[in-house]
Amino acid sequence: MTGTPLLQVEGLTAGYGGAVAVDGLSLSVAAGEAVALLGANGAGKSTLLKAILGLVPAMGGRIRLAGEEIGALAPERRVRRGLGYVPEGRRVFPGMSVRDNLEVASWLGRAERVRDLERVFALFPALEGKAEERAWRLSGGQQQMLAVGRALMGRPRVLLLDEPSLGLSPKLAGEVFAAVRAIAGTGTAVLVAEQSAARALSAAGRVVLLRLGRAVHDGPVETLPGDALRDAFLGG
Numbered sequence: 602m603t604g605t606p607l608l609q610v611e612g613l614t615a616g617y618g619g620a621v622a623v624d625g626l627s628l629s630v631a632a633g634e635a636v637a638l639l640g641a642n643g644a645g646k647s648t649l650l651k652a653i654l655g656l657v658p659a660m661g662g663r664i665r666l667a668g669e670e671i672g673a674l675a676p677e678r679r680v681r682r683g684l685g686y687v688p689e690g691r692r693v694f695p696g697m698s699v700r701d702n703l704e705v706a707s708w709l710g711r712a713e714r715v716r717d718l719e720r721v722f723a724l725f726p727a728l729e730g731k732a733e734e735r736a737w738r739l740s741g742g743q744q745q746m747l748a749v750g751r752a753l754m755g756r757p758r759v760l761l762l763d764e765p766s767l768g769l770s771p772k773l774a775g776e777v778f779a780a781v782r783a784i785a786g787t788g789t790a791v792l793v794a795e796q797s798a799a800r801a802l803s804a805a806g807r808v809v810l811l812r813l814g815r816a817v818h819d820g821p822v823e824t825l826p827g828d829a830l831r832d833a834f835l836g837g
């Protein structure tokens with residue numbers, strides 16, 4: 602970890618038609634850091650990720666990527682500046698091959714695309730063996746890996762992941778989180794929203810706990826008070 606804040610969110614407020622779901626939230630993620638965003642169902646995790654990407658409009662606050670304000674940019678321009686996003690639910694093109702799913706996610710030239718494809722296959726060897734298979738034939742865990750791989754083809758400096766372990770067996774979820782650690786290890790800033798605290802904490806160095814759209818704890822995983830998790834999830 603270099604300590605450079607690649608993603609800085611300051612006082613971000615966002616929601617739906619006047620209903621606030623993220624309420625004046627601030628957080629930052631450094632290069633090489635994996636931050637777990639935890640909170641109960643409805644705490645605002647998905648809304649925060651979507652607001653960072655611009656899919657949900659912000660009602661206030663700032664979003665900076667490597668020091669540059671990106672809050673006024675359209676989502677695709679934020680992606681080109683270096684944001685990667687893996688939405689909940691493993692969005693892949695089921696009828697396309699694994700290789701094509703990855704290749705169409707890249708806007709770079711052929712040489713870079715080939716290199717990025719190799720990097721994704723190195724990170725997820727299970728995908729390399731299935732490169733020519735249609736994506737619908739993959740297991741749930743492999744589809745999640747493919748969804749993450751697609752986001753990596755854009756060479757994100759900041760990767761936002763929404764509940765990557767949803768519906769996966771503990772073993773497959775463990776593989777996905779091992780990949781999350783490896784991605785952060787390459788210098789990417791990773792923000793991963795999860796409902797499964799134990800899994801996310803195993804991969805993250807820092808945790809931000811959300812409750813009713815506000816950050817109620819932000820600090821290293823080791824310093825997370827035992828009752829903070831319970832309070833955030835059970836409303837104590």
Ligand SMILES: Nc1ncnc2c1ncn2[C@@H]1O[C@H](COP(=O)(O)OP(=O)(O)OP(=O)(O)O)[C@@H](O)[C@H]1O
Nearest residue numbers: 617620622640641642643644645646647648649796
């Ligand atoms: N499309 C939407 N329209 C209106 N309200 C929404 C919409 N999506 C989410 N909300 C509301 O915003 C609040 C935060 O929801 P959000 O999905 O961000 O929470 P979450 O922490 O990601 O929960 P989950 O784990 O269930 O996805 C909730 O009160 C939810 O009902």
